Amino acid sequence: MTDLGFTHVFRPATRPGAPTLLLLHGTGADEYDLLGLGHSLAPGAALLSPRGRVDENGAARWFRRLREGVFDVDDVVARAAELAGFVRAATAAYDLDPASVTAVGFSNGANMAAATLLLHPGLLRRAALFAAAAPLQGRPLPAADLTGVQVFLSAGAADSLTPLEQARLLAEQLRQCSAVVQMHEHPGGHGLPPEALHRARQWFAATTR
Structure with missing residues (x-):
């Protein structure tokens, strides 16, 4: 589907009251990658x-x-605004609860989700970020109030593409904005190992009760 400004896939919920996951792929992938x-x-x-x-x-x-x-x-800021506009349009078009939207991102997609959290507070209430870096390099931290926002971060100690220090910096920035951050560090590289997925499932179940 190519309307609403982005080529995208939408799969309706099959469980009453279920949340909406905003899936943001990594570099070189597409809208089917994280389904x-x-x-x-x-x-x-x-x-x-x-x-x-x-x-x-x-x-x-x-x-x-x-x-x-x-x-x-500068492009991060502009693209985050585009994505925020898409999320607002999609929640209206598909009759979704805006308060139920949870971002799930890997690598570049996780960076985009983090930027959207910081630059457009109130849009996302939860985010699960895998192999993420602090996206606003060299910029002052926005005065974003993320009170009540729940974030899961998973990062690998052997990740040569996204150093662990970057994920730790992002966690600290989100906490400075009053988000509740659960940090999971694993010994692997730039990927999503089974333990990270297991921890993310536990986090998701606990934050959507």
Whole structure:
């Protein structure tokens, strides 16, 4: 589907009162990549999965980067605004509860989710972020009030693409904005190991009771 400004997939909830998962893929993936993760994290949830609109040598991304590990922060800000507009339009178009939207992102998608949390407070009430970095490099932390927002962060000690220190910095920034952050560190690299998925399922069940 290509309306609402983003190519995307929408799967309605199959369980009454289930949340909506906003699935944000990593670099080079697409709107189908995280559907299985969404089903695993929250069976019966509605799945809203857009495709990043930035093309990096044929690979879909959520925002531009100047080189590996260095983000174009002006583009991060602009793209977060675009995504926020899409989420608002999609919740209206599909008759979804805006308060139930939970972002689930991997790598570049997790970075985009983190930027959206910080730049558009009130849009997302929960987020599960895998292999995420602090997205607003070199910028002052926005005066965002994330009171009541629940965030799960999973990061690998051997991740050469997203250093563990970046995930720790993001966790601290979110806490400074009053979000409740659960940090899970694993010994692996840039991926989503079974233990991280297990911890994320436990976190999701505990925060959606």
